[in-house]
Amino acid sequence: MEQRHLGRTGLRVSRIGLGTLTWGRDTDEHDAADLLKTFWEAGGTLVDTADVYGDGEAEYLLGKLLDNLVPRQDLVISTKAGSVPDPDRRFDGSRGHLLSALDASLARLGTDYVDVWHVHAFDPHTPLEETLHAVDLAVGSGRARYAGVSNFCGWQLAKAATWQLAAPGTRTRLASTQMEYSLLQRGVEREVLPAALDLGIGLLPSSPLGRGVLTGKYRGDATPPDSRAASEHLAPFVAPYLDDAASRIVDAVTTAADGLAVTPLQVALAWVRDRPGVVAPIVGARNARQLTAALSVEALSLPDEICRALDDVSAPVHRYPDHDWSTL
Numbered sequence: 001m002e003q004r005h006l007g008r009t010g011l012r013v014s015r016i017g018l019g020t021l022t023w024g025r026d027t028d029e030h031d032a033a034d035l036l037k038t039f040w041e042a043g044g045t046l047v048d049t050a051d052v053y054g055d056g057e058a059e060y061l062l063g064k065l066l067d068n069l070v071p072r073q074d075l076v077i078s079t080k081a082g083s084v085p086d087p088d089r090r091f092d093g094s095r096g097h098l099l100s101a102l103d104a105s106l107a108r109l110g111t112d113y114v115d116v117w118h119v120h121a122f123d124p125h126t127p128l129e130e131t132l133h134a135v136d137l138a139v140g141s142g143r144a145r146y147a148g149v150s151n152f153c154g155w156q157l158a159k160a161a162t163w164q165l166a167a168p169g170t171r172t173r174l175a176s177t178q179m180e181y182s183l184l185q186r187g188v189e190r191e192v193l194p195a196a197l198d199l200g201i202g203l204l205p206s207s208p209l210g211r212g213v214l215t216g217k218y219r220g221d222a223t224p225p226d227s228r229a230a231s232e233h234l235a236p237f238v239a240p241y242l243d244d245a246a247s248r249i250v251d252a253v254t255t256a257a258d259g260l261a262v263t264p265l266q267v268a269l270a271w272v273r274d275r276p277g278v279v280a281p282i283v284g285a286r287n288a289r290q291l292t293a294a295l296s297v298e299a300l301s302l303p304d305e306i307c308r309a310l311d312d313v314s315a316p317v318h319r320y321p322d323h324d325w326s327t328l
Contacts, residue, residue: 008200024057093123154191
């Protein structure tokens with residue numbers, strides 16, 4: 001699998017990442033082992049998790065598989081901290097919480113360090129410099145090799161990255177930002193992606209298949225019994241992308257796939273993988289068969305005319321101030 005640099009750093013990662021959102025909840029140890037082995041054998045290196053996935057079980061499962069199944073040094077492990085199960089405070093970016101969460105993640109993973117550590121979300125109740133100091137301490141102590149953020153909007157990302165660049169040599173440059181990005185969700189193109197490109201921050205798209213909708217499995221009001229939309233706890237996650245606007249985009253993806261003699265999954269994943277600024281879409285497959293289908297996109301590059309057609313049918317409305325006012 002092709003490797004790409006993570007932002008403006010020397011770290012290289014596979015251009016498709018393996019997500020573990022469902023590990024320890026919907027994905028058991030047997031399936032997780034199959035997924036990790038399939039990914040590794042295909043040349044994949046980037047494995048993404050978080051301390052809240054499966055209430056810690058995702059990290060624990062991944063830790064059990066390290067070395068016993070896949071050598072630790074062959075993987076680039078990314079985890080996140082900052083989300084908390086508190087209805088009154090969904091995110092905690094305080095230095096104390098973040099560093100304690102990192103130590104707990106390392107214990108579950110059974111490793112001395114993570115390759116990339118992301119702050120899971122912006123905490124409006126904690127000074128940003130305190131959150132970023134935790135990042136500096138994590139990297140300075142060797143517990144994290146690189147750092148990034150997740151779910152930061154444009155101004156939050158720009159502020160954080162600029163703060164870190166203000167004192168070179170003493171602060172850790174942000175390597176990456178993880179955001180939802182797909183043909184069904186192009187909101188990052190307004191401000192997040194331009195900021196990331198300007199600041200040399202690599203984008204790691206989550207839900208690159210539109211929460212599974214871009215595979216075409218839900219066309220014609222169909223809901224496969226083993227799909228996320230049929231799951232009680234994941235159905236609300238899929239529902240926003242089952243409207244008429246999404247249906248038109250899925251139809252276009254399917255038409256493109258038919259013309260190229262490939263699958264809608266391959267078309268949708270190739271489109272986001274090759275967008276400017278994207279380093280590696282994070283794919284959350286349920287089993288090895290699904291993952292193999294996603295990894296087969298390695299050999300596919302979409303023709304320019306197909307990309308333009310998909311761009312047009314999925315184009316978000318970007319007006320002032322996102323576009324130069326003189327073009328309005």
